[in-house]
Amino acid sequence: MKKRILVCDDEEPIRLLLNESLQDSYEVVEASNGREALRLATKEQFDLIIMDIKMPDGHGLEAIERIRERNGTVPIIICSAYRAMEDDIVVKTSNVAAFITKPIDIKALKTKIFNLIGA
Numbered sequence: 001m002k003k004r005i006l007v008c009d010d011e012e013p014i015r016l017l018l019n020e021s022l023q024d025s026y027e028v029v030e031a032s033n034g035r036e037a038l039r040l041a042t043k044e045q046f047d048l049i050i051m052d053i054k055m056p057d058g059h060g061l062e063a064i065e066r067i068r069e070r071n072g073t074v075p076i077i078i079c080s081a082y083r084a085m086e087d088d089i090v091v092k093t094s095n096v097a098a099f100i101t102k103p104i105d106i107k108a109l110k111t112k113i114f115n116l117i118g119a
Contacts, residue, residue: 034063
C-alpha cells in the first residue's frame with residue numbers, strides 16, 4: 001500500500017507537478033487552499049503534508065497550526081517562494097520537517113520525502 005501525501009498549494013501547476021512527480025511512489029491527494037487541507041487532514045490519514053505558505057484564502061501557517069493541534073507527528077514540508085519565511089518564528093515553532101523553496105528541485109524534494117517516510 002502506497003504512503004499518502006497531502007499537497008496543498010493554490011497554484012494548480014504546482015499541484016500537478018508534485019502529483020505527477022510523486023504518484024509513482026505515493027498516493028497524492030491535492031488541496032487548493034488551507035481550509036481544504038485542514039478538512040482533509042482532519043478526516044483522513046496522511047503520512048506527509050506538503051504545504052504552501054501564502055495562499056489567497058489564508059495563510060498556510062494557520063492551517064499547519066490547526067493540523068498540529070490534531071496531529072503533532074505528521075511530517076510537514078513547507079513549500080514556498082518566500083525564502084525569507086524560513087526564518088519566521090512561527091515556521092521555526094511549527095515543528096516542520098523541511099522548508100523548500102520554489103522553483104522546486106524535484107530530485108531534492110523526493111530525497112527529503114524518502115528520508116522522512118520512505119517509499
